[in-house]
Amino acid sequence: MADAKKELNRVMLSLYIILAIFAVCIVWAVYEAAVLGDYIMMIPGLVIGFMALVFGVPLIWLRNSERRVNLRVAVIVLQSERTAFSVLAGSVGCSDAEARNKVVWCLNNGYLPGYVISGQEVLLSKLMDPNLQEHAVECPNCGASFTYVGKIGQCPYCGDYYPPKK
Ligand SMILES: [Zn+2]
Numbered sequence: 001m002a003d004a005k006k007e008l009n010r011v012m013l014s015l016y017i018i019l020a021i022f023a024v025c026i027v028w029a030v031y032e033a034a035v036l037g038d039y040i041m042m043i044p045g046l047v048i049g050f051m052a053l054v055f056g057v058p059l060i061w062l063r064n065s066e067r068r069v070n071l072r073v074a075v076i077v078l079q080s081e082r083t084a085f086s087v088l089a090g091s092v093g094c095s096d097a098e099a100r101n102k103v104v105w106c107l108n109n110g111y112l113p114g115y116v117i118s119g120q121e122v123l124l125s126k127l128m129d130p131n132l133q134e135h136a137v138e139c140p141n142c143g144a145s146f147t148y149v150g151k152i153g154q155c156p157y158c159g160d161y162y163p164p165k166k
Helices: 004-035 042-063 065-079 085-092 096-108
Strands: 082-084 115-118 121-124 134-138 145-149
Touching: 004 042, 004 065, 042 065, 065 085, 065 096, 082 085, 085 096, 085 121, 096 115
Parallel strands: none
Antiparallel strands: 082 121, 115 121, 134 145
16 A cells, blocks of 8 residues: 655655755865865865755755645545545645646555545545445355445345345
8 A cells, every 4th residue: 555654754755865965065074174174175075065955955856746745635635534625725735626636646546545536525435325335245144255336235146135134
C-alpha cells in the first residue's frame, strides 16, 4: 500500500540532506579560513556549499511540486471519512475541479485505499448506499468465494445466506 505521509517525508528528507551538505561545506570553508588561515582552500567549500543550495533545493522542490500537493491532498482525505472537493480546494489552494483531479491521481496511485468518489466528495466506500455496493465474501458455510450486490447475498454453491441469518 502506498503511504502518502511517508512519500512526503521522503521529499522533505532530500531537502534536509541538501541543507546538511551546505552546512558541512560552510563549516569546512570557515575552518580553512579562520583556523588554518588558508583563504584559497576556503573557496571549494563555499562553491560546493552554495551550488548544493542554489541548484539542489529548487531542483527537488520543483520536480516534486505537483506530486507534493497531490500527496498533501491524500493526507487530508485520509484524516476523515468524507471530504468535499471544495474543502480540499480551499486547503491546497486550487479549483474544485483540480482538487477532484488530484483525488483521482491519489486513487489511481493507491494512496487512498477504501475511498471512492461520489458526487462532489471523496468518501470511504463503506459509507456508500449498501444497496448499490458489491461485496466479495467467503461463504461461512461451505467456504466458497462469491460476490453479491445489496444487503443480503446467497451463496451460489450451498444456498446459504450472507450475512448469516441469526
Ligand atoms: Zn456456501
